[in-house]
Amino acid sequence: MIPWLSPHNNRFPSPHEALDEPDGLLAAGGDLSIERLISAYRHGIFPWFSDEDPILWWSPNPRCVLKPRDIHISRSMRKAIRKQHYRITFDQAFSEVIELCSSSRDRVGNTWITDEMKHAYTALHQQGIAHSLEVWRDGTLVGGLYGLAIGKLFFGESMFSLEVNTSKVAYIALAKQLEHWRYALIDCQVQNDHLNSLGASEISRAEFLEYIKLNIDEDPGHEWQFELSNEQLIQTDD
Structure with a gap:
């Protein structure tokens, strides 16, 4: 029970x-x-x-996490980023991102992002706690993710791709920006092959809770609404 x-x-x-x-x-x-x-x-x-x-x-337990500095970008992913002309934005289209994430289905064909969840996280976004990252190509939203930023921790919730690799582009951009902001950890919740390919790994619940204890009350001291060009994303990587 x-x-x-x-x-x-x-x-x-x-x-x-x-x-x-x-x-x-x-x-x-x-x-x-x-x-x-x-x-x-x-x-x-x-x-x-x-x-x-x-x-x-x-x-x-265990918990899937990524230290922003440990983001892994494969050779093919680097090539794809250079080839496409993406525009990366933060907090520009939260409602669209969570709606597109909710369209994704789990292994048994259900979506876990219910209307109740969408309303709750939209309220968190309006309070400056939940944030989105968007990947655009030629003015069209093609990938993105959302999660919560509390202290120096980012709690990832969901991501989506409408084109090949665009959720990975979103995740890479998030990790690079959080590294710049000196965030300690991205919480990925549960391990999967997609996250593993980007450098995520598992730690014990006890270790994860220690990260929270040390970083949850830190002042991040930055604004979320801005954008990165494809060239800037490559620059932060090189």
């Missing part, structure tokens, strides 16, 4: 109480208020559920 969260406060069980199977399931219930979501991420917890489920809260 997992605990059912009280609607009267935003407290969570310790992440160390999460189940081993399914890995990381910690609690159910509560809501997706701004206050509860911030409390969750500050404790290494995130929501993930389908339309037919109650709200489910997770803290997997």
